[in-house]
Amino acid sequence: MGWLDNLKKGIRPGRRTVPLGFNYDNEKVSKLIKAVIFDFDGLIVDTETPAYHAFCKVYGEYGRELPLETYAKCVGTSFDAFNPYTHLAEMLEHKVDSEVIRKQVDVEYRELLRHIQPRPGVVDYLREAGELGLKVGLASSSYFNWIEPYLTKFDLHGYFDSINTADLVQKVKPDPELYQLSLQRLEVQPDEAISFEDSLNGFIAAQKAGLHTVIVPNEMTRTFSFEDYDLKISGMDSMPLQDLIARLERQK
Incomplete structure (x- = not known):
């Protein structure tokens, strides 16, 4: 997880x-x-700004964008409101599994959180x-x-x-x-x-x-x-x- x-x-x-x-x-x-x-x-x-940046980077690697107004739906709540993992998988017609996307985002997110205060x-x-x-x-x-x-x-x-x-x-x-x-x-x-x-x-x-x-x-x-x-x-x-x-x- x-x-x-x-x-x-x-x-x-x-x-x-x-x-x-x-x-x-x-x-x-x-x-x-x-x-x-x-x-x-x-x-x-x-922790929210780095999370968005992590998603944007991974989306970009697949040639897609994640507008802030779309991502805003899940800010301050759960991914039940909007799931950026499955959203990208759907944009890619499930050619990439959401679990793969999840792991890629986690790598980026961990790096961005290293020096957080x-x-x-x-x-x-x-x-x-x-x-x-x-x-x-x-x-x-x-x-x-x-x-x-x-x-x-x-x-x-x-x-x-x-x-x-x-x-x-x-x-x-x-x-x-x-x-x-x-x-x-x-x-x-x-x-x-x-x-x-x-x-x-x-x-x-x-x-x-x-x-x-x-x-x-x-x-x-x-x-x-x-x-x-x-x-x-x-x-x-x-x-x-x-x-x-x-x-x-x-x-x-």
Whole structure:
């Protein structure tokens, strides 16, 4: 089974090491927002852009193209929405088996992931959320066995109070189930939580669940057409989390 299958297809709760200590007397701390919930792929670590590049390279080797608007159907969700392996096999009239294509893409993808790092500002946001006394969740359409090695590699486990992945739900994004489960496990209401997403499918899921929505597009998703979000920022290094929360509350 390939890496990209694991990404779309492992469960354990988050183990927070940052102490809670929500101080309602501190004017700098929100009295309305109690939790922040992060997507993973493309948001915490941009595994999505390399995946698309890997597919494009293999498609190109067969003289075919994979338009971003076509591939976008599976970004932030599962390959049930669009399967780029079988799509290419069908374009080639099955002269090349999808399993062969899968192995070729995996080789390219592994190489592109070799030096991957968390996106700028991510660790600062996670750390600041703890300092502000906010509960921190992760809601991902990927399976836990895909995410866990990255959480370990970058020492991120301790920032999360709850980690929810495809293993725990019947439907992944754009269905709101992952966010609904996250809210339940964090014991907060939708209007008390902020979602951070980079994809349309993730944004739709958060919006359906009733959370405040913040879009943080990556290299690939910056061209996507997001509508009716609460806030869009270029990156988590563009403003402190505390300022972002204050800005959201001023909009309400």
